[in-house]
Amino acid sequence: MKRFIALAAAAVMALSASLAAVNVSAYEYRTEGYTYTISGDDATIVSVDTDKSGDVSVPAVIGRYNVVGIGSGAFKGCTAMRVVDLPDSVVSIGSGAFEGCTGIVRASVGSGVSEVPENCFKGCTSLEEVSIEKNMVMEDDDPFDGISRAIPGAPASAREVHVLSTIGSGAFKDCKSLTDVKLMDNVISIGSGAFEGCTSLTSLPLGKVKKIPESCFKGCTGLKNIVIGQGITEVGTSAFENCTGAVSVFFPESVMTVGKNAFNGCTSVADVYYAGSKGDWDAVKKESGNQPILGARFHCEKTGVYDAGDVNRDGAVNNMDAAVVLKYDAGIDPLTAEQLQLGDMNGDSAVDNMDAIFILKIDASMD
Numbered sequence: 001m002k003r004f005i006a007l008a009a010a011a012v013m014a015l016s017a018s019l020a021a022v023n024v025s026a027y028e029y030r031t032e033g034y035t036y037t038i039s040g041d042d043a044t045i046v047s048v049d050t051d052k053s054g055d056v057s058v059p060a061v062i063g064r065y066n067v068v069g070i071g072s073g074a075f076k077g078c079t080a081m082r083v084v085d086l087p088d089s090v091v092s093i094g095s096g097a098f099e100g101c102t103g104i105v106r107a108s109v110g111s112g113v114s115e116v117p118e119n120c121f122k123g124c125t126s127l128e129e130v131s132i133e134k135n136m137v138m139e140d141d142d143p144f145d146g147i148s149r150a151i152p153g154a155p156a157s158a159r160e161v162h163v164l165s166t167i168g169s170g171a172f173k174d175c176k177s178l179t180d181v182k183l184m185d186n187v188i189s190i191g192s193g194a195f196e197g198c199t200s201l202t203s204l205p206l207g208k209v210k211k212i213p214e215s216c217f218k219g220c221t222g223l224k225n226i227v228i229g230q231g232i233t234e235v236g237t238s239a240f241e242n243c244t245g246a247v248s249v250f251f252p253e254s255v256m257t258v259g260k261n262a263f264n265g266c267t268s269v270a271d272v273y274y275a276g277s278k279g280d281w282d283a284v285k286k287e288s289g290n291q292p293i294l295g296a297r298f299h300c301e302k303t304g305v306y307d308a309g310d311v312n313r314d315g316a317v318n319n320m321d322a323a324v325v326l327k328y329d330a331g332i333d334p335l336t337a338e339q340l341q342l343g344d345m346n347g348d349s350a351v352d353n354m355d356a357i358f359i360l361k362i363d364a365s366m367d
């Protein structure tokens with residue numbers, strides 16, 4: 001009898017363990033190559049068969065459940081997929097959801113999602129286009145790390161929940177074929193290194209940020225004319241370091257600080273343009289490592305083609321200004337820093353009789 005009881009107890013324990021295993025696996029269901037969990041009427045895809053190939057449209061409904069989530073790493077390693085489209089029913093995507101999907105050339109995330117998470121498309125080296133609805137918010141680091149090319153900017157959705165306001169650190173890092181990114185004015189924050197190593201980028205996607213962060217465009221060798229928008233007050237450390245293709249830099253009057261090494265290694269910069277006056281430019285804090293912009297030809301918008309030469313600042317360029325220059329050249333009267341900028345007509349960093357000749361030509365309508 002004792003032996004029978006012991007055997008019965010062992011059998012019960014084994015059965016309980018077996019049932020527990022069934023209960024755990026029972027939370028996951030599988031159909032058409034998708035493994036998913038359910039909660040109420042909703043389903044979250046947690047894994048996908050790695051032999052998924054070609055154009056893949058994730059269903060909005062599996063069985064009788066609405067597909068509302070894509071789990072972390074769900075499509076990881078599905079290298080045979082070429083296109084992936086997520087339905088509008090999806091409201092969340094887990095980290096690394098499409099990591100290592102090296103065959104994907106286009107992805108559409110739908111209008112229901114509000115965040116592109118960390119490493120979401122990391123290592124998707126063939127990706128050429130990402131359709132991101134207007135309501136997207138990128139908050140985690142490196143959502144597109146390693147992508148060859150990605151172009152956000154799909155039409156606005158009527159289901160607008162959040163507005164894209166943040167580009168995470170390293171979001172487009174080393175997307176070497178990326179040529180253009182269009183950001184809406186709602187973007188007010190960009191993380192460090194967001195576009196670092198985007199060697200084909202030709203314009204600056206800045207939205208309405210106040211600061212260009214550290215290493216944001218570092219190594220973007222395809223940039224030719226760096227135009228920093230009005231309202232930006234700070235260019236961060238190494239922001240444009242080693243942008244060797246840049247030939248000109250345009251600064252707004254709003255800029256107050258140029259960080260350390262912001263333009264270090266920008267060996268091709270020949271001209272720097274500033275929207276304010278020379279006096280205002282002199283007041284801008286320029287930290288070490290920015291020799292390329294300090295050694296370039298300098299132009300002030302407020303002392304441009306029509307105002308240059310107005311040395312006495314009376315609103316007209318005439319022989320009276322030439323007389324002021326000649327008196328300075330003869331050592332009779334001094335000039336302020338702003339007057340020196342106004343009087344240097346030929347850009348040789350000296351104010352002398354040659355500049356007076358330029359002014360007289362303007363007065364005579366010869367130039």
